[in-house]
Amino acid sequence: MKAFNSDHIASFDKRYRTNFINSLTGFKSVALIGSKNAEGTENLAIFSQIFHVGANPPLIGILFRPHTVSRHTLENILDTKEFTINHIRKEFLKEAHHTSARWEGSEFDACGLHTEYSENVKAPYVEEASIQIGCSFSEKQTIQANNTELVIAQIMEVRIKEDIIGEDGFIDIEEAGTLTCSGLDSYHATQKIARYAYAKPDKKLEEI
Amino acid sequence: MKAFNSDHIASFDKRYRTNFINSLTGFKSVALIGSKNAEGTENLAIFSQIFHVGANPPLIGILFRPHTVSRHTLENILDTKEFTINHIRKEFLKEAHHTSARWEGSEFDACGLHTEYSENVKAPYVEEASIQIGCSFSEKQTIQANNTELVIAQIMEVRIKEDIIGEDGFIDIEEAGTLTCSGLDSYHATQKIARYAYAKPDKKLEEI
Numbered sequence: 001m002k003a004f005n006s007d008h009i010a011s012f013d014k015r016y017r018t019n020f021i022n023s024l025t026g027f028k029s030v031a032l033i034g035s036k037n038a039e040g041t042e043n044l045a046i047f048s049q050i051f052h053v054g055a056n057p058p059l060i061g062i063l064f065r066p067h068t069v070s071r072h073t074l075e076n077i078l079d080t081k082e083f084t085i086n087h088i089r090k091e092f093l094k095e096a097h098h099t100s101a102r103w104e105g106s107e108f109d110a111c112g113l114h115t116e117y118s119e120n121v122k123a124p125y126v127e128e129a130s131i132q133i134g135c136s137f138s139e140k141q142t143i144q145a146n147n148t149e150l151v152i153a154q155i156m157e158v159r160i161k162e163d164i165i166g167e168d169g170f171i172d173i174e175e176a177g178t179l180t181c182s183g184l185d186s187y188h189a190t191q192k193i194a195r196y197a198y199a200k201p202d203k204k205l206e207e208i
Numbered sequence: 209m210k211a212f213n214s215d216h217i218a219s220f221d222k223r224y225r226t227n228f229i230n231s232l233t234g235f236k237s238v239a240l241i242g243s244k245n246a247e248g249t250e251n252l253a254i255f256s257q258i259f260h261v262g263a264n265p266p267l268i269g270i271l272f273r274p275h276t277v278s279r280h281t282l283e284n285i286l287d288t289k290e291f292t293i294n295h296i297r298k299e300f301l302k303e304a305h306h307t308s309a310r311w312e313g314s315e316f317d318a319c320g321l322h323t324e325y326s327e328n329v330k331a332p333y334v335e336e337a338s339i340q341i342g343c344s345f346s347e348k349q350t351i352q353a354n355n356t357e358l359v360i361a362q363i364m365e366v367r368i369k370e371d372i373i374g375e376d377g378f379i380d381i382e383e384a385g386t387l388t389c390s391g392l393d394s395y396h397a398t399q400k401i402a403r404y405a406y407a408k409p410d411k412k413l414e415e416i
Contacts, residue, residue, distance in 0.1 A: 001340075001367045001368060001369060002367070002368060002369070002370045003326065003328075003365060003366070003367045004365065004366045004367075004368075005328055005364065005365050006362075006363075006364050006365070009266055009363065009366070010264075012377065013377075014264070015376065015377065016376060016377035017263050017264060017266070017377060018263045018264075018377070019374070019376050019377035019378040019379075020263075020366075020373070020377035020378070020379060021260070021262075021263040021264075021266045021363065022260055022263060023377075023378055023379035023381055024260070024266075024268070024293075024339070024341055024363065024366065024379065025237050025258055025259055025260045025268055025293075026237030026238065026239055026258065026295060026381060026386055026388065027235055027236070027237055027381070027386065027387075027388035027398060028235070028236075028237060028259065028260070029233050029234030029235055029236060030234065031234055048260075049259055049260060050233055050234065051233055051236065051257055051259055051271065052229070052230055052232070052233045052236070052256075052257065052271075053271065053351060053353070053354065053356055054229075054273075054351075054353070054354040054356060055225050055226045055228075055229040055230060056218075056222070056225060056226075056229075057353065057354065058217055058225070058229045058232075059351075059353055059354055059356075060232070060233055061271070061351075063259065063260075063261060063269070065262075085232075085233075087234060090401060093401065093402075094404070094413050097404045097407055097413060098407050098413055099407075100406075100407045101407035101408050101409045102408075102409060103409050104409075110409065118211065120211075120213055131232070132209075133232055138353050139351070139352050139353060141349055141351070141358075143261060143262075143267075143269070143347070143349075143360055144347050144360075145261070145262070145265065145267055145346050145347060145360050145362070146261065146262040146265065146267055148261055148262060150349075150358070152351055152352075152353050154214075154353070155214075155217065155229065155232065156213065156214055157211060157212065157213050157214070158211070158212045158217070158228075158232065159209045159210070159211045159212075160209060160210060160212070161209060161210070162210045165228070166227070168223065168224060168227050169220065169221075169223065169224035169225060169226070169227035169228035169231075170227040170228070170231055170391050170394065171227075171228060171231035171232065171391070173231055173234060173235070173390050174390070174396060178234055178235065179235075179401070180234065180235035180388050180398060182381050182382070182398075183378050183379070183403075185403045185404050185405070185406075185416070186378065186400065186402075186403045187400075187401045187402055187403075187404070188382060188388075188398035188399060188400050188401060189398065189399045189401055190235060190388060190390075190396035190397065190398055190399070191396060191397045191398070191399060192394065192395075192396050193298060193301065193387070193395045193396060193397055194301075194394075194395055195391075195393045195394045195395070196302070196305045196393050196395070197393070198308075198393075199305055199306050199307075199308045199309035200309050200310075201309045201310060201311050201312075201318065205302050205305060205306055208393070
């Protein structure tokens with residue numbers, strides 16, 4: 001094992017440090033966020049900092065870096081209060097990654113992905129996605145340490161194939177083809193190992 | 209596709225909703241957090257809400273639910289200001305999951321995992337982990353929508369095998385055996401698809 005301390009990390013070349021630190025927090029969710037600006041222009045961008053915040057009320061969180069390509073999405077969410085989260089499958093991974101370029105106009109057209117609308121959400125879904133989540137803005141906080149913006153949103157709608165939902169409510173996202181990512185740019189499929197029952201001190205671990 | 213709206217979700221049985229909503233944000237990081245209380249008692253707990261916040265300074269975030277088994281970890285971090293993050297491999301996954309039970313005393317002993325200490329961090333690392341991260345508390349914020357606590361911490365030390373670090377700083381966490389999880393209790397290995405270069409509008413996507 002090699003140990004890197006704060007001084008080593010601070011002395012890294014910027015790009016090297018970005019790759020290194022981004023890899024450390026493990027595998028991440030990766031999804032496309034669909035939104036619209038006040039004029040109605042559609043936007044689509046890939047994000048890897050989306051996470052679970054609570055089940056009741058159903059809340060998700062997204063971290064936004066200030067002054068990056070993802071700024072349009074944040075502005076759209078603050079302006080129009082609604083957006084969608086769309087899981088990414090291998091079949092349209094390249095198109096999904098390509099949304100991160102600095103396009104003028106809609107990334108749907110530019111990258112060859114298709115919009116889909118529901119009656120309940122103003123923002124566009126990605127037709128190709130097998131798990132689609134409609135969200136409504138709830139609150140924004142600023143991380144003092146680096147001015148990152150944290151958006152908390154409530155889940156308004158979930159569109160999904162029923163056959164991937166288990167009897168206990170667990171959604172088999174691996175069966176749905178959902179990918180994961182690591183670092184800035186590495187995409188991975190998954191292979192299920194096991195589900196384990198709620199752990200108790202006096203009980204052997206059970207698979208479910 | 210079946211659409212579930214807010215009313216459907218609110219009407220779900222509690223356990224069903226917890227599984228359902230926890231699955232929606234996609235694959236998550238999963239790691240063991242090592243800490244110590246003010247009296248020096250070691251603690252180890254499994255977490256799936258750890259995420260990247262920034263590379264310079266190197267920051268990570270962790271979400272804590274109030275009044276859950278993870279409370280000890282939060283109290284220890286607030287009391288002693290230091291903790292470790294340890295990636296989980298298949299070889300000790302059962303032991304890692306078992307830390308979530310309500311143990312009295314140290315989960316290291318109870319679950320059969322071993323402590324390892326460095327000169328730079330007061331909290332214990334997990335000897336079995338091939339990626340070990342030492343962290344120092346930076347700030348805490350409360351999510352208004354559900355009183356979830358967000359802890360931001362700075363990375364003080366990274367202990368890792370050098371041969372999994374690429375020339376560009378990217379750490380091959382799949383090669384390291386790091387797992388991912390979905391929902392509350394489903395664990396997965398990964399299979400790399402590709403790394404893609406920084407996307408530009410006028411350029412075909414390149415693998416790196």
